[in-house]
């Protein structure tokens with residue numbers, strides 16, 4: 001361990017200890033014993049936020065961005081240490097991305113009609129206190145991203161984070177409130193409870209002062225939120241296929257796919273989870289993956305052992321989620337060198353390691369007899385989530401056909417999946433991709449409501 005790593009590790013231990021104390025003593029900013037108290041505090045803060053100028057909101061957001069960059073390494077190490085999932089280096093990049101590319105108040109735009117009968121505006125107003133449920137896979141990234149967008153829209157937020165990432169989540173919420181107070185804003189712009197549970201989430205979902213709930217997680221939570229009777233933004237699961245045809249630059253496709261698939265050990269919901277390769281190029285693609293991209297080709301026997309380890313009683317073994325390829329292979333008694341970063345194999349689309357959303361660097365390759373067959377298989381594999389899909393092809397007509405057939409919120413062409421988050425691609429960043437409810441890549445405007453403001457027979461000065 002380098003001196004720098006030792007220092008960070010010591011800081012992380014201290015921070016973890018502090019957060020443990022904070023969780024016990026409720027002395028971290030924004031943390032309450034009871035969900036009703038957390039909502040009440042966020043409500044008081046929202047009254048203050050609603051009266052603040054856009055400039056003042058932006059000042060707090062700048063503070064959150066700066067603190068996120070300063071704490072990126074700590075947050076990354078904390079999340080890996082607490083959840084046992086992911087890769088510290090990649091999580092640092094994710095925090096930098098969320099700090100730099102999550103839209104702020106510039107996302108809130110007014111529409112105007114002016115004419116003989118006066119001036120009409122549609123303004124994007126706050127909902128008030130928004131309830132947000134966050135995942136283990138990107139715990140602090142989602143909290144920071146949601147808070148920036150929600151605050152830019154004039155809201156405050158109460159979180160019910162995943163219990164398995166509570167320390168990291170409390171750290172992020174405390175940091176956000178510190179940024180607000182330092183920028184002259186109120187405390188409690190983001191709040192939560194010491195011990196989030198399904199009960200506390202139920203209280204939040206039913207509370208009269210929560211008009212909107214944003215859920216980021218698997219199918220269970222999205223269904224729960226959409227059944228709550230409240231307006232819901234549902235950012236659910238995906239199982240993104242990457243289709244490769246014979247017109248693609250195969251060497252680059254292999255590199256892009258493995259880079260996307262292995263990013264943060266495959267935790268992002270947008271990451272390549274399986275490949276559909278046209279028969280005529282499948283061997284060459286796999287050759288590049290093994291020869292140049294650190295992929296390990298698993299034998300039939302190893303696939304069986306992996307299936308038994310990774311999926312137990314038909315459910316994902318959480319001890320495997322977000323682990324790296326070397327660790328996963330170690331679990332089935334296979335020792336590989338450090339440069340191995342992905343496990344590949346060829347299989348039918350129904351293979352459990354292909355059909356399931358695994359969130360670990362295991363990448364099944366499904367052969368397709370032609371492009372149409374490839375599209376059909378990719379549609380099947382995406383399971384109607386309409387979340388993300390990727391393609392490597394130079395044929396624009398085919399890309400268009402694929403995009404229409406998959407009908408996903410995200411479609412990356414000829415690049416790694418993370419380009420969709422603005423990492424090596426154009427556009428803004430989000431960690432809440434609401435494919436199910438149609439907002440797509442959420443941003444500040446997703447957390448506002450439209451309000452029409454009409455002045456009759458005046459203020460038209462054309």
Ligand code: NAD
Pocket residue numbers: 133134135136137138160161162163198201216217218219220221224234235236237238268269357431432433434435
């Ligand atoms: P998870 O579904 O286990 O948990 C997500 C959150 O929902 C947690 O806070 C959890 O406590 C809560 N939750 C779960 N079931 C609930 C219920 N019935 N009622 C109320 N709350 C409930 O997911 P996870 O393992 O933390 O994250 C991984 C999953 O999330 C994957 O399926 C991934 O694709 C998805 N995800 C989606 C997005 C997106 O933007 N669409 C982003 C990240 C993760």
